[in-house]
Amino acid sequence: MGRTLDRNMLLKVRRPSRYLGHEINAINKDPSKTEVSIALVFPDLYEVGMSHQGLKILYHILNSHEWLAAERAYSVWVDMEKEMRDRGIIPYALDSGRPLTDFDIIGFSLQYELSYSNVLTMLDLSGIPFLSSDRDNSSPLIIAGGPACFNPEPVADIFDAILIGDGEEAALEICKTVRDGKRNRINRKEILHGLRKIQGLYIPSLFKVHYLKEGNVGRIEPLHPDYTEVQKALLPDIDKYPFPSDQVVPFTRLIHDRLAIEISRGCARGCRFCQAGMIYRPVRERSPDSVIKIADRALKSTGFEEISLLSLSTGDYRCIAPLIRIIMDMQSGKKIAVSLPSLRIDSLDPSWFEEIKRVRKTGFTIAPEAGNDRLREKINKPVTNMDILNMANEIYNAGWNLIKLYFMIGLPDETEQDRKDIIGLAKEVASLAKGRGGKAILNVSISTFVPKAHTPFMWVPQIGLDQSWRYINMIRDGLKGGRVRVKWNKPELSWLEGVFSRGDRRLTAILMEAWRLGARFDAWDEHFSMDIWKEAFKRKGVNPNLYLYRSRSMDEVLPWDHICSGVGKDYLKLEWSNAQDGKSTPDCREICHECGVCDHKYIDHIIYSDFSPSTAIERKSFDRPEGEIKKYRLTFSKMHPSAYLSHLELAQTFIRALRRTGLKMVFSKGYHPMPKVSFSSALPVGTESLHETVDIELYESIPVLTFGEVINRQLPDGLKVKLIEDISPAIKSAALIESYFLVTVNNQKIDEKRIKDFLDSDSFPILKKTKKGEREVNARSIVNKITYISPDTISLTVRHINGPEIRPAQIIQEIFRLEDRDMEEIKILKTGQIMG
Numbered sequence: 001m002g003r004t005l006d007r008n009m010l011l012k013v014r015r016p017s018r019y020l021g022h023e024i025n026a027i028n029k030d031p032s033k034t035e036v037s038i039a040l041v042f043p044d045l046y047e048v049g050m051s052h053q054g055l056k057i058l059y060h061i062l063n064s065h066e067w068l069a070a071e072r073a074y075s076v077w078v079d080m081e082k083e084m085r086d087r088g089i090i091p092y093a094l095d096s097g098r099p100l101t102d103f104d105i106i107g108f109s110l111q112y113e114l115s116y117s118n119v120l121t122m123l124d125l126s127g128i129p130f131l132s133s134d135r136d137n138s139s140p141l142i143i144a145g146g147p148a149c150f151n152p153e154p155v156a157d158i159f160d161a162i163l164i165g166d167g168e169e170a171a172l173e174i175c176k177t178v179r180d181g182k183r184n185r186i187n188r189k190e191i192l193h194g195l196r197k198i199q200g201l202y203i204p205s206l207f208k209v210h211y212l213k214e215g216n217v218g219r220i221e222p223l224h225p226d227y228t229e230v231q232k233a234l235l236p237d238i239d240k241y242p243f244p245s246d247q248v249v250p251f252t253r254l255i256h257d258r259l260a261i262e263i264s265r266g267c268a269r270g271c272r273f274c275q276a277g278m279i280y281r282p283v284r285e286r287s288p289d290s291v292i293k294i295a296d297r298a299l300k301s302t303g304f305e306e307i308s309l310l311s312l313s314t315g316d317y318r319c320i321a322p323l324i325r326i327i328m329d330m331q332s333g334k335k336i337a338v339s340l341p342s343l344r345i346d347s348l349d350p351s352w353f354e355e356i357k358r359v360r361k362t363g364f365t366i367a368p369e370a371g372n373d374r375l376r377e378k379i380n381k382p383v384t385n386m387d388i389l390n391m392a393n394e395i396y397n398a399g400w401n402l403i404k405l406y407f408m409i410g411l412p413d414e415t416e417q418d419r420k421d422i423i424g425l426a427k428e429v430a431s432l433a434k435g436r437g438g439k440a441i442l443n444v445s446i447s448t449f450v451p452k453a454h455t456p457f458m459w460v461p462q463i464g465l466d467q468s469w470r471y472i473n474m475i476r477d478g479l480k481g482g483r484v485r486v487k488w489n490k491p492e493l494s495w496l497e498g499v500f501s502r503g504d505r506r507l508t509a510i511l512m513e514a515w516r517l518g519a520r521f522d523a524w525d526e527h528f529s530m531d532i533w534k535e536a537f538k539r540k541g542v543n544p545n546l547y548l549y550r551s552r553s554m555d556e557v558l559p560w561d562h563i564c565s566g567v568g569k570d571y572l573k574l575e576w577s578n579a580q581d582g583k584s585t586p587d588c589r590e591i592c593h594e595c596g597v598c599d600h601k602y603i604d605h606i607i608y609s610d611f612s613p614s615t616a617i618e619r620k621s622f623d624r625p626e627g628e629i630k631k632y633r634l635t636f637s638k639m640h641p642s643a644y645l646s647h648l649e650l651a652q653t654f655i656r657a658l659r660r661t662g663l664k665m666v667f668s669k670g671y672h673p674m675p676k677v678s679f680s681s682a683l684p685v686g687t688e689s690l691h692e693t694v695d696i697e698l699y700e701s702i703p704v705l706t707f708g709e710v711i712n713r714q715l716p717d718g719l720k721v722k723l724i725e726d727i728s729p730a731i732k733s734a735a736l737i738e739s740y741f742l743v744t745v746n747n748q749k750i751d752e753k754r755i756k757d758f759l760d761s762d763s764f765p766i767l768k769k770t771k772k773g774e775r776e777v778n779a780r781s782i783v784n785k786i787t788y789i790s791p792d793t794i795s796l797t798v799r800h801i802n803g804p805e806i807r808p809a810q811i812i813q814e815i816f817r818l819e820d821r822d823m824e825e826i827k828i829l830k831t832g833q834i835m836g
Contacts, residue, residue, distance in 0.1 A: 010686065013083060017646070017649050021094035023250060025246045027071075028117070029096075036178050036182070040104070041074070059244070059553065091122050091737055094825060104140055114493060119144075132159060132160045135160070142159050142160050143160060143161045143163065150164060150274070154207070160188070162197050180194070193259050199234075201230070210508075220562045235510065260301060261311060262286065263309040267316070278454050285603070285607055289611075304336075309341075311342060318607050320340075321347065334676075338359075346387060348762050364403050367406040369417065371407065372385065375413070377414075378580075379579070382584040392432050403429065407444065408563070409475075410467070422444075423478035428584070430483060442483065446472050448468045448489065451502065454572070456573075459554060460551060463496055469492065479599075496522060496533060498548050499547045499548055502547055504559040510542055517532045518534060568595060632697075634711070635717075636720060639689075645685070663707075663710070677696050680734070687828050736833060742793065742794065748822065750816070755787075758786065761777055765779070812826060
């Protein structure tokens with residue numbers, strides 16, 4: 001990947017594994033053998049974007065075509081942004097290292113409004129103008145997709161095209177249109193005109209927005225008579241495109257670090273606050289047979305240790321009970337856990353608990369949203385407090401020690417009593433967990449309600465910042481003193497989300513101004529600055545209250561009126577009326593409410609009510625040892641690019657590689673079974689090594705040569721097993737005694753006198769930084785030998801003794817009194833070690 005993987009740059013940034021590429025199952029095509037290239041960009045950190053399912057699906061669908069290359073890119077953290085600007089490095093795709101400017105299309109996934117400033121960072125680093133109107137034929141097409149695009153107007157002037165809805169078919173059609181355009185040598189304007197024929201594709205430049213004097217949108221004018229509105233792209237059957245099994249295996253730990261399988265898309269419950277429940281209609285379940293096969297193949301291909309069955313409401317999947325049982329029958333012996341991340345109280349079945357905890361108890365989250373039955377009726381989540389308490393009691397009695405409850409504040413028609421009822425309900429749930437020590441038994445999460453486009457609540461105002469903080473503090477104070485931990489989303493973040501959720505094109509200028517003032521990673525508390533955004537609004541003369549704190553007339557032209565989610569405006573008005581009356585709307589899988597999405601011919605719910613597995617699966621138990629335990633010692637090298645993995649990332653990489661081999665690993669006992677894998681040492685990030693060791697226990701005997709071939713096929717670039725020894729008689733892993741390093745000092749000359757002074761000293765104190773502060777360590781007792789080899793090379797032998805250790809780089813820096821900038825030229829290679 002050349003310049004983009006500059007060693008000195010990677011050593012200066014936090015978690016360099018974000019920027020490496022070279023992951024298992026990554027696809028890297030030869031650009032000369034493809035006609036169209038697309039960079040799929042997630043405008044947030046690698047560990048957030050790699051958790052997202054939509055990009056994984058598109059990555060595999062698009063790459064299944066020989067003429068098309070799809071690659072991945074993610075936002076760079078602020079430290080990496082600085083390094084890239086200092087060195088003139090353009091953002092690049094992880095799969096090949098190609099600059100984003102080399103691609104025909106750059107496709108951004110907009111999952112939430114607070115990622116918009118990161119889009120500008122990626123464009124600016126690439127030298128691409130922010131506004132579509134400022135780009136010429138030399139620029140890639142800049143396209144967006146994702147749920148935030150259902151109100152695309154705040155960023156409409158930035159993107160050449162915006163995909164509304166499902167991307168499986170539309171993304172491929174976009175790439176075909178670009179391919180045809182390249183073959184026929186037509187310009188970007190003509191390509192955009194061709195793209196408007198694809199269902200779901202919005203070309204902002206083909207619409208003109210007119211405003212009233214008071215600031216509201218007066219009219220949205222289509223500039224072509226055959227293109228007056230945009231109907232969302234909708235995939236009638238998600239099984240038409242198999243869910244990817246050969247998923248890219250990350251190096252670093254993800255936000256959701258597990259194998260997630262989408263078992264269903266859409267929701268029929270109709271919660272009135274939930275945008276996803278409206279825009280992803282109808283419900284389309286993946287067949288149980290398909291889910292089981294995907295899970296088995298994907299686990300073998302990736303080595304993940306947990307499966308997450310993903311849906312807006314996983315418990316509503318009609319065959320969820322037999323599906324969980326069969327997956328656990330197949331996978332529990334390999335210590336694969338199953339989690340259900342999105343559950344409604346009224347869909348939970350206590351019979352699932354025993355299946356889930358066969359390996360380990362994954363998290364349990366319940367989302368009451370409101371503190372009492374009255375308000376839940378208004379938001380169309382007709383679950384009672386008694387339902388919640390009964391289910392919480394079942395969960396605690398099944399052995400779970402911690403439950404998470406999610407609530408919103410600022411819902412329409414919310415009263416002071418409603419907020420007090422959140423406190424009361426949380427206390428009642430916590431009281432059900434008796435005799436569980438002094439640890440927290442309940443997490444309560446509070447967020448400010450943000451009215452979203454295409455929902456029945458899109459006309460209502462959002463509550464103010466002062467109100468939000470007052471309500472949060474009231475709930476926090478009311479739950480003090482117990483074993484309840486209260487967390488909350490900062491109301492300032494909800495303020496910004498609310499502005500952009502229902503804003504119009506005038507916000508583009510605000511966004512660009514805030515970015516110039518320093519806005520970055522607005523979804524991250526540590527970087528969000530309310531002052532920056534207030535200043536941006538002030539400089540541009542726009543009042544954010546216009547978007548946030550006023551009720552909107554049912555007859556008002558809304559900025560997104562030309563974007564059709566399928567759910568009709570008349571239906572949303574009816575649901576708003578039902579909310580005011582406290583009238584619930586039943587599940588639309590049982591009764592069709594004519595919302596406008598389904599035509600009951602080509603588009604309808606797909607439900608699998610009955611399920612018998614195609615092949616009988618025999619229940620097996622691997623809880624007891626199978627055969628004799630064998631212990632092996634693997635000697636391996638850790639070189640570029642794997643040298644930039646932290647020790648925890650290295651351990652995870654090895655364990656997942658072992659899982660992919662299919663060898664039967666020995667696991668620890670207890671709540672969270674872990675493979676018995678033990679490393680002899682932890683190298684500093686960036687240090688290469690020719691000699692590292694790891695001890696592994698298996699329930700089977702395998703020839704060492706075969707073992708080496710099998711494991712090396714599963715390891716990424718830079719990791720290679722060179723020797724395997726059967727050490728089965730050993731009970732404990734051997735301790736590391738000494739390590740040998742070769743130190744090269746580029747562009748400098750080694751001062752031999754400093755080596756002599758160090759060796760002649762009785763003590764050489766070095767300050768080591770720890771989490772508890774600085775601690776003085778005698779480096780002379782750690783260094784056994786240091787030898788001059790040539791003017792720019794020395795060898796270093798380090799003892800491993802009880803107590804704190806010091807990195808070889810710090811020892812070298814202190815001995816030769818080098819500045820931090822001098823350390824950029826030093827390369828350290830571990831050449832060997834002694835164990836005993």
